[in-house]
Amino acid sequence: MALNKRIQIDVTKLIMSEYNLELINNKLNHFRLRIIGPKDSPYENGEWTINVQLPTDYPYKSPSIGFVNRIYHPNIDFSSGSVCLNVLNQTWTPVYELSNIFETFLPQLLLYPNPNDPLNKEAAKLLQTNPKEFNKKARRITRRYATCYTPSFCKKSTKDHDTEVSDLSEDEESGVDQWSDLDL
Template identity: 60%
Template sequence: MANETSAPFAGGHWKIHVELPDQYPYKSPSIGFVNRIFHPNIDELSGSVCLDVINQTWSPMYDMINIFEVFLPQLLRYPNPSDPLNGEAAALMMREPKGYEAKVKEYVAKYASKEAVDEAGEDTESEGELSSAGSYESDGEEPAGAMDDV
């Protein structure tokens, strides 16, 4: 059963930019969404994820699978509008939940469809940065922490 908060993100595909600090795994990685997403804790233009959100849950025992299997699903399911990077998303979520959901769905359709991600990937593949880029797909159905391919 999907949590209502994650429902508007269901079916979205995002490319994720991950940067590992020198102190990793003792310091959390820097995570950013390459394609646009409308979320209170993610900067709409840069795609940066609020560091406080990552640091609150980060542990040196985690590895990259935790980012994709636990952290990102929880971020989508449980946004924290009281610690926003996107003030517009936070305000809309608190004042007009239906409007927030509609805008999230609009962004998913416009920027996070499989086709949009594939097009965005063509533009960013040649950057040549020392980083890890992965894909993340939200199905809105899995409980946080479920691991299918173990």
């Protein structure tokens, strides 16, 4: 089935922009792109690969997005990378473009987590009870896992994220090491 014109336009805009985008199987309706964590957040300078799948009835139906590499955030499932974001799940409108997701919606979600609507209940509880400790843990996990999942896809980072792994506690290590066994 031929892709709709809106998919072609929105994906072409992303390809022409600053995003590092990789088409999956040379199809415009399935791709991965890289985002950088926003300044002044525990995710600052982290690099995440986001998997995006567009339904054939896009933009009338919202895209499916998920983090490929781990992130510690109340509204993002630690195991699957699924994102709980109302604008994607309930209030999506054809007025939005794909660029809105990566320029506005995801950066805002990373800057202002909502612990009242969690996918990661442990992160939500820590954010509510001890925000300072939440930020500390989110930064540690960002340093450990927020590098591009597919190195050939990502631009070289100026940081060596692996040098700071030693500051994860034993509990955090056991909670996040399981991802290395997943076939993403």
